[in-house]
Amino acid sequence: MIEDVLKKHLPDLTAIRHDLHAHPEMLFQEERTAGIVADECRRLGFEVATGIAKTGVVASLRNGNSGRTIGIRADMDALPIQEQTNLPYASKYPGKMHACGHDGHTTMLLGLARYLAEHRNFDGTVRLIFQPSEEDEGGAFRMIEDGLFTRFPCDRVFALHNLPGEAEGQIVVRPGPITASCDVFTIVVQGVGGHGALPHKSVDPVVAASSIVLALQTVVSRNLDPHDPAVVTVGAINGGSMATVIPEEVRLLVGVRTVTKPVRDLVLTRIKELAMAHAKSYGCTADVQIGLDSWSYPAGFNTPDEAALVRAVALEMGQDPTKVDMRGPFMFSEDFSAMQEVVPSCYFGLGAGPGPMLHDPGYNFNDALLVKGPAFWARLVEKALPQA
Ligand SMILES: [Zn+2]
Ligand SMILES: [Zn+2]
Incomplete structure (x- = not known):
């Protein structure tokens, strides 16, 4: 089981997540975070490019020679919020906090990186896209302007967000409109x-x-x-x-x-x-x-094949289709929609269990997802890039 393999990495991944949580960075200043991500991916044998849209990182791992590529994106940035969790690893920086779980999204991709480097049960290239500044000023747009998909072509891209209030590990997805x-x-x-x-x-x-x-x-x-x-x-x-x-x-x-x-x-x-x-x-x-004194993110749209792939992986893991299928789109916004405008893609939710909502000063990412998230990503990669 992929989950069992990932469990041995949980103590390490938890330590990385807590370290990122204690050092939140925002608005294209994610230098420390990007450094940790780049070092870890290099150590695992990925080809690593840094400095894309200032602090963005793309880590690529190729296996076999099918020529297929898949991109998986995590956001790295924090919010201008004063943390009120009293955690031992609470933010060391006044007025900045990982209140949206991007510390967890980033660490989940590092968990996936470890699994892929060890097992290599795929044929193609996996690109891990670590993006700055999702919460404001559209880091995804800046990465694309900086040549993200021309320098690192992807046949399809995926991203997820943790969702407090949904059952832990529950995948939710739909084809078509997905974010406002x-x-x-x-x-x-x-x-x-x-x-x-x-x-x-x-x-x-x-x-x-x-x-x-x-x-x-x-x-x-x-x-x-x-x-x-x-x-x-x-x-x-x-x-x-x-x-x-x-x-x-x-x-x-x-x-x-x-x-x-x-x-x-x-x-x-x-x-x-x-x-x-x-x-x-x-x-x-x-x-x-319009567009002069403010930012605006376009709506996100899931292409049918990519949404079907995410759904199929969730069902293979035994999830109930009536819970996987969303009735309507999220009404929040996401700059992943910039990537969705140019590459076939799917954005979906990963239940985080009970707890304070995103952007709440009491919010904290659920560390149990540091196994469940990478395990889902690993299954998705192996299904998207099957070996002959
Ligand atoms: Zn947020
Ligand atoms: Zn977020």
Whole structure:
């Protein structure tokens, strides 16, 4: 059993995970983490490339000569959160914490690396992709811009996220839409400021902005197919400071979540059109700054063959198909979607058992997954790259 083989590595893997947990790094500063990953993979005989998108690492192991390639991605970064776990290996850095379990995702790939190096029951090339800055600023995009898939071609790529609240070791997956896109942007409504008692001498952006907020409520209800999930939220209206002064401008902060590209394009286009038309009807202008003052991740989409492969491995391990099959996509965002836009791929969940949720200051990665995760990855590799 692959699990039995991996159990002998558990003490070591746990020590690595706790060390990463104590030293969280974020936003392309994952140098210590990348160093540990690169050293470990080199020691195991992988060909290692570093410095991809500053701190990204790709470790490749080839066996046989089939020419097939598979990529498996783990995120390495932490969050700007003050840890409140009281663990002996809690974060040593104030205001930084591995609150999303990326320390565990990274260590699970190191467990897989050990198994693959020892057993080599595959025919092809396995590339372990260690990615910086998932939580913000899109490390996956930067790795692709830095030549990830041209320098290290992959026929297909996979990634997982641990899920507190799901049974420990439970795989959940679906073909098609899998994660939501997240767009956060500002609409600046420009008018002409003036005295509150002389409205005819000004152009009031407060009235125009109010009209825009109401108009945006019709995008989901009137423009979208009722079967397409989407959220449009105006989370802030900022403008003006006194009851007696008409301000010059009002800023609306808007958040949009969708799960397919056509719906995302439609929603963003309609928001732009409605904001500009409503502003104009009041004599104002609206500047819709999509993508300028904020990051946005596209929705993730699982290709059918890759989702079917993940599902097949889960069923072979005896998992109940009614629990494996997801009813709908995750509504959170993931920059793995950048890789999903260019390579056939599957993103899926791995149950972590009971405990605090992701991004909670009390969260901690479940170390039992340091056997279950790599064991799943090992089965997936052996099924994707079978020996003749
Ligand atoms: Zn996260
Ligand atoms: Zn995460």
